[in-house]
Amino acid sequence: MDSKKLALLCRELADNKKAENILVLDVRKLSSVTDFFVIASGTSQPHLRAIVEEIHSQLRDDHDLRPTRTDGGGSGSWVVLDYFDVIVHVMHTETRTRYDLEGLWGDARPLKPAKARKKKTPAGN
Numbered sequence: 001m002d003s004k005k006l007a008l009l010c011r012e013l014a015d016n017k018k019a020e021n022i023l024v025l026d027v028r029k030l031s032s033v034t035d036f037f038v039i040a041s042g043t044s045q046p047h048l049r050a051i052v053e054e055i056h057s058q059l060r061d062d063h064d065l066r067p068t069r070t071d072g073g074g075s076g077s078w079v080v081l082d083y084f085d086v087i088v089h090v091m092h093t094e095t096r097t098r099y100d101l102e103g104l105w106g107d108a109r110p111l112k113p114a115k116a117r118k119k120k121t122p123a124g125n
Contacts, residue, residue, distance in 0.1 A: 003036055006059075010038040010088050011040075013058050014088075014090070017051045017054045019040035019042060020040070020093070021039075023102060025101075025105050025109070026109045034087045035085040036085065037089060037101065039101055040090050040091070044092075048079060052073070052079045052090050055090075068082050
């Protein structure tokens with residue numbers, strides 16, 4: 001799976017668990033370390049764990065992908081899943097405000113979410 005598809009999938013998986021303010025930043029022109037950052041907020045420790053577990057387990061089970069490194073699990077307010085070309089940051093709302101990754105990477109281009117497709121309905125319905 002290419003890095004852009006992986007980043008968008010991580011956004012979708014975070015959204016499955018109602019992550020807030022999900023942002024995908026394209027840092028390919030700014031970083032030699034990774035291609036995309038996915039940044040998502042959670043409102044509590046259980047919420048953070050649910051978001052991280054959704055991303056981790058779905059990528060493992062459906063795509064046989066595992067992070068090369070994970071940091072901040074347990075009681076942390078910032079969990080990082082490093083999938084090499086995509087780094088996922090799941091942060092408590094206050095932690096995200098304090099560290100302001102969006103500001104630090106302000107030159108990065110955000111990827112817009114895919115527009116939801118309208119379902120076709122049979123004529124007359």
